[in-house]
Amino acid sequence: MAQLVRIRDELPLPRDLLVRLHDLMVQARALEERLISMYKSGHGYFWIGGPGEEAFSVPLGLLMKKGQGPAYDFLHAHYRQSGTILALGEDPVGALRQMKNTASDPYSGGRNFGGHYSIRRLNVVPVTSTIEVQYLMAPGTALAQKRHGGDAITIVTGGDAGTAEGDFASCLLWTTRPGQELPVLIVVTNNQWGISTPAATVHATRNLSDRGKAFGMRTKTIDGNDPIASYQELAEAMAYVRKERRPFLLEAKVSRLYGHSSASGANLVAEEQDCLRGYEAKLERYGVLDREQMDAVRVRHAEALAQAARAVIEEPQPSPDSIWDHVFAPKDGG
Amino acid sequence: MAQAIRMALHYAEEHLGVTDIFGEDVGPPLGGVFTVTQGLSTAWNTPLDERGIVGMAMGLAFAGQRPVAEIQFCDYAFNTMDLLKLAGQMCWMCNGDWNLPMVLKTPVGAGIRGSIYHSHSFDAVATHLPGWRVVMPSTPLDAYGLMISACQEANPVMFLEPKALLRVRGDEPIPGEPADPRALSKMIDAPLGDRSGWRPQWPALSAYAVPIGKGKVVRPGGQLTVVSYGRMLPLCAKAADDVAAEGVDAEVIDLRTLAPYDWDLVKASIEKTGRALFVNEDTEVTNFGEHLVRRAVDELFYRLLAPPRLLAGKAVPGVGLADNLERASVPQPPEIAAAMRELAALAP
Numbered sequence: 001m002a003q004l005v006r007i008r009d010e011l012p013l014p015r016d017l018l019v020r021l022h023d024l025m026v027q028a029r030a031l032e033e034r035l036i037s038m039y040k041s042g043h044g045y046f047w048i049g050g051p052g053e054e055a056f057s058v059p060l061g062l063l064m065k066k067g068q069g070p071a072y073d074f075l076h077a078h079y080r081q082s083g084t085i086l087a088l089g090e091d092p093v094g095a096l097r098q099m100k101n102t103a104s105d106p107y108s109g110g111r112n113f114g115g116h117y118s119i120r121r122l123n124v125v126p127v128t129s130t131i132e133v134q135y136l137m138a139p140g141t142a143l144a145q146k147r148h149g150g151d152a153i154t155i156v157t158g159g160d161a162g163t164a165e166g167d168f169a170s171c172l173l174w175t176t177r178p179g180q181e182l183p184v185l186i187v188v189t190n191n192q193w194g195i196s197t198p199a200a201t202v203h204a205t206r207n208l209s210d211r212g213k214a215f216g217m218r219t220k221t222i223d224g225n226d227p228i229a230s231y232q233e234l235a236e237a238m239a240y241v242r243k244e245r246r247p248f249l250l251e252a253k254v255s256r257l258y259g260h261s262s263a264s265g266a267n268l269v270a271e272e273q274d275c276l277r278g279y280e281a282k283l284e285r286y287g288v289l290d291r292e293q294m295d296a297v298r299v300r301h302a303e304a305l306a307q308a309a310r311a312v313i314e315e316p317q318p319s320p321d322s323i324w325d326h327v328f329a330p331k332d333g334g
Numbered sequence: 335m336a337q338a339i340r341m342a343l344h345y346a347e348e349h350l351g352v353t354d355i356f357g358e359d360v361g362p363p364l365g366g367v368f369t370v371t372q373g374l375s376t377a378w379n380t381p382l383d384e385r386g387i388v389g390m391a392m393g394l395a396f397a398g399q400r401p402v403a404e405i406q407f408c409d410y411a412f413n414t415m416d417l418l419k420l421a422g423q424m425c426w427m428c429n430g431d432w433n434l435p436m437v438l439k440t441p442v443g444a445g446i447r448g449s450i451y452h453s454h455s456f457d458a459v460a461t462h463l464p465g466w467r468v469v470m471p472s473t474p475l476d477a478y479g480l481m482i483s484a485c486q487e488a489n490p491v492m493f494l495e496p497k498a499l500l501r502v503r504g505d506e507p508i509p510g511e512p513a514d515p516r517a518l519s520k521m522i523d524a525p526l527g528d529r530s531g532w533r534p535q536w537p538a539l540s541a542y543a544v545p546i547g548k549g550k551v552v553r554p555g556g557q558l559t560v561v562s563y564g565r566m567l568p569l570c571a572k573a574a575d576d577v578a579a580e581g582v583d584a585e586v587i588d589l590r591t592l593a594p595y596d597w598d599l600v601k602a603s604i605e606k607t608g609r610a611l612f613v614n615e616d617t618e619v620t621n622f623g624e625h626l627v628r629r630a631v632d633e634l635f636y637r638l639l640a641p642p643r644l645l646a647g648k649a650v651p652g653v654g655l656a657d658n659l660e661r662a663s664v665p666q667p668p669e670i671a672a673a674m675r676e677l678a679a680l681a682p
């Protein structure tokens with residue numbers, strides 16, 4: 001008992017934040033598992049997402065400065081970022097709608113794969129399937145932010161294999177032009193795989209983050225399976241980018257818990273480390289939440305998502321003539 | 335034409351909210367390899383990275399800026415293809431959530447003995463990218479007016495500069511332009527040598543705009559419709575004048591915008607003449623003019639007096655450097671005149 005009290009006093013993050021992280025991680029996991037089950041029961045054509053990355057993606061969203069326009073953070077995400085989107089406060093029903101490609105899909109009106117978010121009111125630019133192009137657009141939003149003044153930053157995320165594209169090197173270069181450095185948090189989530197190709201057979205660099213060193217930028221490789229370390233490291237890196245108006249290259253080692261996508265089966269990969277399990281053990285040890293409470297969180301989210309999905313699958317598909325909508329924006333930008 | 339575009343960009347950065355004009359060697363001291371961006375206050379030099387340039391434009395547009403990006407020659411835009419496709423897709427892909435108000439300008443076409451990598455055309459590629467407005471002027475005044483419109487668009491606009499016309503002086507002045515070309519040059523052309531202290535003296539310019547999507551009849555006629563744009567347009571107009579002496583009465587249309595193109599204008603003219611010749615210098619297989627031929631056949635078949643015809647560049651991998659090679663690769667005035675004569679002579 002004395003031991004427990006001592007640890008409680010030294011919680012690494014405020015208790016309510018630890019609970020919030022847990023809640024969002026569970027919600028993000030439950031969302032991905034619901035999306036996978038929708039796919040497997042024929043309510044979606046393709047699944048790709050971020051189960052196994054919640055310990056990193058959730059803190060990232062919590063630390064973002066939420067809003068629209070250059071005074072707020074921009075997110076140029078890839079397709080494994082649901083945890084970040086939920087942490088920004090987004091209702092998960094949108095992701096279900098995108099999976100079912102309903103007309104009500106708030107991110108693409110039934111046009112795009114699941115996990116391809118677009119939320120203008122939160123500066124989430126459209127996620128594209130094209131690997132690494134987001135690293136080319138990030139300097140543009142960051143330049144606007146630097147010009148605008150204030151402390152808003154641009155965040156760009158992508159996987160390890162994609163860093164082989166020249167676009168990654170472009171990002172390192174465009175954010176470090178002498179005298180023109182840009183406030184970009186450049187994230188690589190390293191799950192050690194590019195579909196079926198092991199990173200170790202491609203990348204000679206010891207850490208992918210080392211590539212930033214040639215450009216004189218601050219870099220770090222962290223354990224993205226630990227939400228507490230991720231939160232702290234992200235907070236530090238983001239504070240640096242906010243204040244110094246310079247880039248930071250952060251590599252997070254993460255897991256790929258259900259394989260690459262539905263194309264590889266979307267089945268649980270037992271050998272991968274599960275960040276949620278590790279975190280729950282910690283929360284129990286800290287005495288922040290007990291097993292029963294955590295089980296209740298899981299049941300609550302799983303049931304809410306199952307119920308939402310039952311409604312979503314009845315929603316109408318986009319009409320055929322909607323293909324003509326939004327080819328162009330109206331004059332005022334819409 | 336280079337000066338006209340420069341003046342439009344100056345007007346746009348002063349009055350239309352253009353925030354950034356950038357590309358390789360676009361900023362001082364050079365002001366662009368064709369001097370189009372000399373003296374502009376928001377012009378800056380980028381790294382030599384075309385993908386980075388297009389990505390920067392998209393990022394700036396996302397964040398509410400109004401960028402005008404340049405690819406130094408369209409020949410070097412091919413490695414940006416997926417980004418151009420994405421820029422055109424962006425508004426549609428997110429169901430109207432975002433839009434990209436950005437201009438991408440790039441010199442195109444042959445005519446300056448630019449050899450294999452400074453002579454490509456881009457019209458077929460550009461018109462294969464739905465979501466883009468694509469414009470291509472043939473006169474300085476249209477270049478000015480189209481750039482003014484491009485800088486007010488809510489969507490990506492590709493501004494194709496016929497590079498062989500960039501040094502051409504127009505018949506119609508830009509509103510505000512001094513009558514004496516030497517006076518204008520003194521005001522806005524950067525001096526040779528040290529330019530560090532130089533500032534341009536801009537004439538009083540106006541928002542003269544050429545609407546995107548509107549073509550123009552540059553020579554009325556009743557026997558034959560000739561549709562062209564960019565560098566080929568003045569050649570077509572001249573050929574039409576030449577064959578007029580032989581009694582061939584050609585109507586020449588400058589399309590000016592390739593997407594969305596002015597089909598109403600083209601259609602009305604073909605309905606009147608019953609004969610259509612489409613002329614451009616891009617390679618002829620899967621050519622934009624082929625689309626216009628197809629549409630003419632689909633919609634106007636029973637009004638036609640002769641098969642619509644396309645005169646375009648040869649489908650070879652590049653435009654060779656030697657005079658003979660370039661001439662053999664892209665339409666030349668005698669061929670254009672010959673095509674007009676032949677078509678005018680055909681009847682059912």
Ligand SMILES: Cc1ncc(C[n+]2csc(CCOP(=O)(O)OP(=O)(O)O)c2C)c(N)n1
Pocket residue numbers: 080129130131132158159160161162163191193194195260
């Ligand atoms: C430009 C491009 N090339 C190929 C693909 C097909 N593709 C989709 S995901 C992927 C692997 C990406 O691996 P990584 O960057 O490590 O990210 P991860 O999916 O592992 O998170 C590939 C090759 C693509 N979407 N885009």
